[in-house]
Amino acid sequence: MRPRRGLAILLGPPMLWLVVVYLGALAVIFATAFWTTDPFTNLVVRTFTLENFRELLTPTYLGIIGRTLLIAVLVTVLCMVVAIPFAFFMARVAPRRLRGLLLAAVLVPLWASYLVKAYAWRTMLQPDGVIDSTFGATPGFGLAAVVLTLTYLWLPYMVLPVYAAFERLPESHLEASADLGGRPWTTFRRVVLPALLPAVAAGSVFTFSLSLGDYIAVQIVGGKLQVLGTAVLQNITLDLPFAAALGTASVVIMVLYLLAVRRTGALDNL
Amino acid sequence: MAAETASGTPAIRLNGLRKEFAGTPPVVAVHDVDLDVRAGEFFSMLGPSGSGKTTVLRMIAGFEEPTSGRIELAGEDVTGRQPYERDVNTVFQDYALFPHMSVAENVEYGLLVTKVGRAERRSRVAEALEQVRLGDHGSRRPSQLSGGQRQRVALARALVNRPTVLLLDEPLGALDLKLREQMQVELKGIQRDVGITFLFVTHDQEEALTLSDRIAVFDAGRIEQVGTAHEVYESPASAFVAGFVGTSNLLTGDAARAVIRRDGSFAIRPEKVAVMAVGSPADTGMMSADGTLEEVVYGGPVTRYVVALDAGGRLTALEQNAGTRPDVAALRRGERVALRWRADHVIDVPGPPAPERSPLGASPQQSPTTT
Structure with a gap:
């Protein structure tokens, strides 16, 4: 009896937080998505309707959802492409001192304000900015700029788990592969990559979900680009139920993504 | 049997093998070692930790590059070659089994990456698993096996490639005493069956005496004595050997x-x-x-x-x-x-x-x- 009470005291507050504040908010969003607004007063009317979801399936909003997905996928893939070799160098090649410096280089930007970093990219991307004067061209403000900026912003979330996975990978596994006749590329593909998969999956959950929900960087470097986040923002004061429907869409996408990641088995060994 | 093959080319010939590790001054781990291991022999390198025996093994496998000297495998100079270009296989101290592969996939790995055909792969994997008495464990994951079973998978994975020389780096070190004694008997039996040259690294003098045809006793990067268990025990060549092998x-x-x-x-x-x-x-x-x-x-x-x-x-x-x-x-x-x-x-x-x-x-x- 006593240990049970102890456990209840220990777990009670966090469970209360999780259920009431966290899941509760989600439930409210989900419920609101089925309501509507009074066209004159803009007040929420609590009558059940599927109208919000019907509007989601119009070409305009399907386009926005598709564009948001594309950004999230591109950002995630770019983060992987940059993070895997970088983390490999950090964990396996760099001498101890350099490793510390590189780790700091990855971590320090996390302390800087998100807004400052996004505006820094705006400055770099604008015509006559650093990128323009260095490379003679700039992607300008739009989808490419958003992908670049978000890749920069979320990169640490991919580098850190992959770095940890490289650190955990025993040297003897690489030696065993070479010993059994595996050339470097074979070793990478058959031994290293499978060992990295859980870490890459974990990192991708961050990069994907953060990209999916972002609306600030999009406003700063995206020009007129519309994504799920900006659409929510535009509707939140005038049509809260429709904003909730848009929010539900991103939650559904994220749940589907997590299920897909789980199917690869990557989360089993996390 | 060892006497017959003794006249032929040695399975391993080390010539002035030296290894220095960077530092000021450089640390000499292996001092100009000369050694011949005969084909088909169960040969042990015995010595305390830090005596250079594992470094010698790693240089033969190709994991460490010698500072100077020559390594020959069956008469062929392999000194500068990569591990995957040498006809040796290693049983690692920590077994180094791939955790994301099943037992059978682990054993199959060497055959797969050297492009052996599917049918032959299957039969050789089955044979190797049978040899270590794990015939019905092929579909398990390494994490589902006991220490002794993992040890045998590591052995099967190395043997399935039929190397000229099998290198064993303190393979029984992580097992408890009873299991270790049992594995010693099995190891000796398997070596007799397959007839492959075993080069065995250990710090356990009793293990070396029990298993080996011949023993090289290492101290501080040098070989103090090479001989049969009988020779090393009954007529040690130095005070160190007398003290390290036996009381x-x-x-x-x-x-x-x-x-x-x-x-x-x-x-x-x-x-x-x-x-x-x-x-x-x-x-x-x-x-x-x-x-x-x-x-x-x-x-x-x-x-x-x-x-x-x-x-x-x-x-x-x-x-x-x-x-x-x-x-x-x-x-x-x-x-x-x-x-x-x-x-x-x-x-x-x-x-x-x-x-x-x-x-x-x-x-x-x-x-x-x-x-």
Whole structure:
């Protein structure tokens, strides 16, 4: 009896937080998505309707959802492409001192304000900015700029788990592969990559979900680009139920993504 | 069998093999080692940790590049080659099984990456798993196996490629005593069956003596002696070998002069020393010394007596408890005893004794202080 009470005291507050504040908010969003607004007063009317979801399936909003997905996928893939070799160098090649410096280089930007970093990219991307004067061209403000900026912003979330996975990978596994006749590329593909998969999956959950929900960087470097986040923002004061429907869409996408990641088995060994 | 193949090309030939690790000054891990391992031999490299035996093994596998010297495998110079270009396979100390592959996939790996056909792969994997008595464990994951089973998977994975030489890096080190003894027997049997040259690294002198056709005893990056178990134990080439292989019973200086009546360093194996009552007559050809019992350690089948000699120095005697009767009191500490041993059991150990090394060199059961 006593240990049970102890456990209840220990777990009670966090469970209360999780259920009431966290899941509760989600439930409210989900419920609101089925309501509507009074066209004159803009007040929420609590009558059940599927109208919000019907509007989601119009070409305009399907386009926005598709564009948001594309950004999230591109950002995630770019983060992987940059993070895997970088983390490999950090964990396996760099001498101890350099490793510390590189780790700091990855971590320090996390302390800087998100807004400052996004505006820094705006400055770099604008015509006559650093990128323009260095490379003679700039992607300008739009989808490419958003992908670049978000890749920069979320990169640490991919580098850190992959770095940890490289650190955990025993040297003897690489030696065993070479010993059994595996050339470097074979070793990478058959031994290293499978060992990295859980870490890459974990990192991708961050990069994907953060990209999916972002609306600030999009406003700063995206020009007129519309994504799920900006659409929510535009509707939140005038049509809260429709904003909730848009929010539900991103939650559904994220749940589907997590299920897909789980199917690869990557989360089993996390 | 070893004698027949001895005339042929050695499976491994090391020529002036040297390894220095960076540092100021550089650390010399292996000092110009020369060694021939015959084809089909079970050969052990025995030595304390840090003696260079594992570094030699890793250079043969290709994981470390020698600073200078030559490595030949079956007559072929492989010194500069990558691990995947050498016809050797390794059983790692931590087994290094791939956790994301099943047991069968682990064993199949070497065949898969060297592009052996599917049908042959399947039959050779089955055969290798059968050989280590894991025929029905192929679909398990390494994490679902016990330590001894993982050890056998590692062995099967290395053997399935039929290498010229199998390298074993303290493969039994992580197993408990009972399992280790059982695996020693299996290992010897498998080696006899497949006929592949085994190069075995160990710090356990008993393991080396039990398993090996020949042994190289390493100390501080050099080979102190190469010989059969019998040679290494009965006629150690140096004080270090005498101390590391078996218990050192070293008599030096004044004590040696008084007891052996010659100058030099001498070793006598404890089991060759008999404990008797003071004044009991000595036969011809026997040597004797009187002393006081310092320690009596009863160990079941044997009892160990440590005797402080009147002439100085200390000798250990190991006696079988074959004649011990439950109702007869054993000898006690402080009692006066006479030690007797045959003169021809005295081993001349050349070179200066290395007393500072003896605690390191003592075998595990002799030094309970090591933690």
